């Protein structure tokens with residue numbers, strides 16, 4: 001099952017991106033989407049057959065994936081604007097409809113991040129993605145857990161991460 005990993009953060013030392021990069025390093029079959037910052041602002045006028053190249057690339061990556069993992073920070077109680085922008089570009093194409101998806105939340109404090117999770121679930125429902133609840137997990141990651149290579153070495157984090165992705169894959173292969 002091909003899995004696309006999408007981080008909602010554009011920050012260089014992002015804990016969210018580092019978690020997904022770690023997954024891709026541990027399992028090279030996983031594909032890390034890395035062009036969030038290159039997407040133009042969503043404008044319905046530009047959602048035509050002649051899409052901006054970064055949008056065409058995004059839609060192709062989503063269409064080609066059999067499952068998707070999202071890992072996003074919370075900004076001001078909801079999703080970061082740049083990540084919501086990515087999701088807005090997916091509304092028109094509907095490549096994500098019926099696709100098994102999961103979220104992983106890395107907020108270091110378990111009481112945080114709930115606004116991002118609930119907004120993400122609202123949007124995923126709107127685009128008719130299939131959220132696999134059993135694969136959605138909180139994996140707290142502190143900023144100092146990210147090493148100089150942008151990877152997370154903690155064995156517990158790594159095993160929970162791979163278990164969640166395996167759960168998503170198992171659901172996707174059964175559907």
Ligand SMILES: Cc1cc2nc3c(=O)[nH]c(=O)nc-3n(C[C@H](O)[C@H](O)[C@H](O)COP(=O)(O)O)c2cc1C
Pocket residue numbers: 009010011013014015016017072073074075076077078107112113
């Ligand atoms: C502008 C801004 C707003 C934030 N708002 C929230 C918030 O509402 N709730 C929260 O739990 N964390 C909030 N945070 C903290 C981020 O979620 C946290 O720094 C997270 O680690 C960022 O993810 P990253 O490491 O992947 O960049 C905010 C951070 C920034 C920069």
